[in-house]
Amino acid sequence: MKGPTVVIIGGGIVGLATAYRLMESLPEVQITVLEKEDRVAAHQTGRNSGVIHSGLYYRPGSLKAICCRQGRAALIRFCEAEAIPYEPCGKVIVAVEEAERSRLQALYERGQQNGVACTLIPPERLRELEPHAQGVAALHVPEAGIVSYRAVAERLQEKLVAAGHRVVFQAPVQRIVPDGRGVVLETPVGTFRADVAVNCAGLYADRIAQMDGLEPGVRIVPFRGEYYELRPERRYLCRHLIYPVPDPAYPFLGVHFTRLIDGRVVCGPSAVLAFAREGYRLTDVSLSELLEMLAYPGCRRLVRRHWRKGFQELLQSLSKRYYLRQARRLIPEVASEDFLPAPSGVRAQAVDREGRLVDDFLVLESPRMVHVVNAPSPAATSAFSIGVLVARQVQARFD
Structure with a gap:
């Protein structure tokens, strides 16, 4: 039947x-x-960058926090059962200046609430884990990993x-x-x-x-994430995953370095408002989708509220020099010639009528x-x- x-x-x-x-x-x-x-x-x-997230960042009790912790364990079980390569390489979240220490401490406390194994470490331990990263303190998260989704x-x-x-x-x-x-x-x-x-x-x-x-x-508003790839002879600059301390006002994690499961190392992503739902390049424009976004009150309110951040992300997209400045906050040795073009991604982000990122x-x-x-x-x-x-x-x- x-x-x-x-x-x-x-x-x-x-x-x-x-x-x-x-x-x-x-x-x-x-x-x-x-x-x-x-x-x-x-x-x-x-x-995407293929990161297996630990569940560190998310509000305790939220669907993200619960699903990430449970989903991570299920994903790893599936990879092991199906012989899909993955690596629990761990990551460091780096406070590059003293003003970021309090946010790093808050991240550590949130990690504890979410059941994530993590440790606050001094610069000496950071250099042991990532010799080319620089900061005044860091949070080591050994449960983070990489895989090909x-x-x-x-x-x-x-x-x-x-x-x-x-x-x-x-x-x-x-x-x-x-x-x-x-x-x-x-x-x-x-x-x-x-x-x-x-x-x-x-x-x-x-x-x-x-x-x-x-x-x-809500409406889906697309944000383009732009990456660079480190040329092969400079991949040694990043052993695993190196992240900045994120701005709690945004659900984006900032420009960071990620070693992929195939050995490549990428830097990114930015978070630029895309002009099409599948706008993987700055020149990808869908007039109908752009007009639809602009007609939505939530999108207009989002732009008005966060235009400075949006301008910064757009500048980062247009200027390799500005992008490099963000990357050098984590790895001072990286140079413009180390960056090769890499494919972009688009994040589907729901925005409510008040212009809040869901x-x-x-x-x-x-x-x-x-x-x-x-x-x-x-x-x-x-x-x-x-x-x-x-x-x-x-x-x-x-x-």
Whole structure:
């Protein structure tokens, strides 16, 4: 007898991990993942720095804090079971001046509240861990790590297909039509009926929610993260992960150095307001999407409130010299000729009508769907835990 059907919109790591958790908890369910590109992990999943976050930064008790801690453990178990390379290399968060000590102390205390193993260390210990980093103090977080989230997503795809489920490519959802207690999703490659549908569309999550007749109360605003790569002979400047003390007013972590799982070292990202939801370059402009952003009161209020920070990020984008100045705060030896161009990423960040950046994950429900509306970093680390949360909501519909 044919079982109930679930269709998941989005073939990034959150969508695929949700499908995997559903496959585990509801083996009778038939799952279809719809992905608008020709491969999985085409956007945020495949364009980030591959960091396995520890859960240090997030407000205790928040979904981010809970899901990151649980998701990190589940991610590592999956990597070990599937022989996917990962490295628990650890990181240092560096206070480069005395004024940052209090914020570093606050980070340490938050880490303790979240159950993260971390240690405040003096400059001497910092130099042992990262000989080329410079600061007056640092926080050592040994639980941080690196992995290829693209590799994780591809393995999830393989396991879903091997179990008899479907991953359908070049299938952007164009219309959602109620059908009894379920929905019909219309795409260029056909229609797909679901008893329950799940929205994991990332950069387009708000639009999918609106197609479903739900007003999510937020809009996705894209922020481009721009990176440089250290030339091979200078990779020794960064052994593992080197971060600045973040500004608590923003959910971005600042320009930092990250060793990737393949041995490369990248510096970044910046956080520049993009002019298209998939605006990976400064010249990528979608007039319709830009006008949509400008028409949204929350985006206008965000720009008015944080124009100085926005100008600083744009200057960083336009000027390699200014970018280098930020990088040299952590590693003074790095030089302009050490930087090679590297691919950019785009962060899908929900903004409310008051112009506030939504700090936590946001999962909403409608009569026929579950919507993961806001899932920025550390969503990749948290994906398996977010998947459990969504799977429970789906299961409750069938129960």
